[in-house]
Amino acid sequence: MSAEVIVIGAGPAGLMAAISSAQKGAKTLLLEKNEVVGRKLRLTGGGRCNLTNSADLQTIINNIPGNGRFLYSALSQFSNKDIINFFEKENLPLKEEDNGRMFPVTDKAADIIEVLIKKARQLDVDIRTESPVRNIPALGSVILTSGETLRAKSIIVATGGNSFPHTGSTGEAYGWLTHLGHTITELYPAEVGVLSTTTDLQGLSLQNISIEVFDQKHKRITKHQGDILFTHYGLSGPAALRCSSHIHQALKKHNLQSLDLTLDLFPGKNHEELRKVIFAKAKKDHNKAIKTILSSFVPKRLVSLILTQAQIPSDITFPQISKKSWDDLISTLKSLKIPVSGTRPLKEAFVTGGGVSTKEVDPKTMQSKIVPGLFLAGEVLDISGYTGGFNITAAMSTGYVAGTHAAIHANSPLLR
Ligand SMILES: Cc1cc2nc3c(=O)[nH]c(=O)nc-3n(C[C@H](O)[C@H](O)[C@H](O)COP(=O)(O)OP(=O)(O)OC[C@H]3O[C@@H](n4cnc5c(N)ncnc54)[C@H](O)[C@@H]3O)c2cc1C
Structure with a gap:
């Protein structure tokens, strides 16, 4: 024929x-x-x-x-x-x-x-x-x-x-x-889930955050804004999917086992604007532990990860927080590190x-x-x-x- x-x-x-x-x-x-x-x-x-x-x-x-x-x-x-x-x-x-x-x-x-x-x-x-x-x-x-x-x-x-x-x-x-x-x-694989050792946040979703991927020399590979979802293997959701092919390529190109992506939980506010808002709340509720203050700004399940990365004890209150700790806390909220080690396979x-x-x-x-x-x-x-x-x-x-x-x-x- x-x-x-x-x-x-x-x-x-x-x-x-x-x-x-x-x-x-x-x-x-x-x-x-x-x-x-x-x-x-x-x-x-x-x-x-x-x-x-x-x-x-x-x-x-x-x-x-x-x-x-x-x-x-x-x-x-x-x-x-x-x-x-x-x-x-x-x-x-x-x-x-x-x-x-x-x-x-x-x-x-x-x-x-x-x-x-x-x-x-x-x-x-x-x-x-x-x-x-x-x-x-x-x-x-x-x-x-x-x-x-x-x-x-x-x-x-x-x-x-x-x-x-x-x-x-x-x-x-x-x-x-x-x-x-x-x-x-x-x-x-492109547009696929991202593997991470941060699996204890499974089920948590974050809306309209900014996500950036850096290589080992801290050079930015890609940046996206949108929603992400923590899953049993790591990360999914539109903004994570958009990063996936870049993560795969970067790990391969630089022969790395893992790299960090960073989440800006408040992309609409700069460092100073964010500091002012959280500082004011902490000052007003000066007897409350910082972990309690923070949970009115971010999901409760994220608080301990944030305080660990910022190296701030979770129970301290406003009068005990130094200027440096404030800076570290706000920097962490603007660039929370999530280690990633690859992506789900091509077939997925x-x-x-x-x-x-x-x-x-x-x-x-x-x-x-x-x-x-x-x-x-x-x-x-x-x-x-x-x-x-x-x-x-x-x-x-x-x-x-x-x-x-x-x-x-x-x-x-x-x-x-
Ligand atoms: C779950 C899922 C959701 C998606 N959602 C979207 C979306 O909403 N928007 C979007 O833009 N993209 C989406 N995509 C991507 C999109 O589906 C693909 O990019 C698109 O289908 C590619 O079109 P294609 O015609 O090139 O290939 P395909 O759609 O893969 O079609 C190829 C066809 O060739 C046939 N074929 C293969 N080998 C042979 C052979 N030897 N002999 C005869 N026939 C053969 C296959 O059976 C198949 O029917 C999604 C993908 C998936 C998996």
Whole structure:
């Protein structure tokens, strides 16, 4: 059997690639190994699918620390606004939540998938589920695990990364692509829980704090503001997830067993402002122990960690606290140290860092610079973003561009 364009993998990248390829008039075949399409997509955003973000182009790029700059051209061809318009046109409006996060108004990821399938079918995309691909041995041919060989002028690989493998993203395409001459940069977990020896705070959540990661020379690696949650293994929550890939990379690069991250529990107040407020309260309640005073400013469970780091006995009262101790206390509240030793594994990560080297892919078309007629889209590429809708945006944008240019390539007179 032959098609003009074969798309491998029916996640957000592959579905959008198949749609744009068919819109450009190419006979398009979409192959998916699972019995359903979009299995990972269904889980996204807690089942609600945070499919994009309303931010401007530069903010989108800034929120994709893994090669976001590669996406300037793709996003100028199919942006977050185009994603929003696409679903609105298909009668599934989106709504905006905090930090620009966009969800379908129905709060159902399944509705996003339904729209994509419906649109692909309207455009006569041939969607074949339960069709795992075994290999792309050479330009223009695809071998299924059933042994069947399919041919196409353009092939788009949109097989995803290697995290949450039970959804189908098992990473076998890396092997085929290496064989074809591509470089796969080292895979690592991104947007994943962080390991810490501070486990006695399990269940405690902190809202809107600032979190910074430093290397062993006290150079700041990254800084984020948001919520964190202490878990049985360490830290989770949006701000901790954002730090995770940086922590993984820094430990590896500097060959470290652990490093410190610091929490600013009062990012809205500078040292002096914070000192004034706590000092006033301690002065007013001058008979009360500092541990009691502090627990009206921070969760009770944090108090002993703070006082230990500030080296202040927990039972002393206002008249016994020296000026130096006040400084140490406020400094600790503004930079509470939490030792971290790594992250949870790749299979648990929301996103796979690393993948097909973006240096080997034309950013304007998503065509391989090594194998003409081969296109790449989505998380199989070395592209990884923070949570907030940035990963699906990258998948749909690169998918759209790959589909469009794969169709143009397939219909180019030279190939007829
Ligand atoms: C729990 C969870 C929640 C998330 N929430 C969000 C969110 O709210 N917003 C956001 O932006 N991002 C989110 N992400 C990340 C986002 O889901 C991914 O970045 C995105 O799905 C990547 O799209 P993709 O099409 O490249 O790959 P995938 O969605 O992984 O799709 C790849 C497809 O290829 C198929 N495939 C693989 N190998 C083969 C083969 N050999 N033959 C045939 N088919 C094959 C797979 O079965 C799969 O269906 C979340 C991730 C997880 C795990």
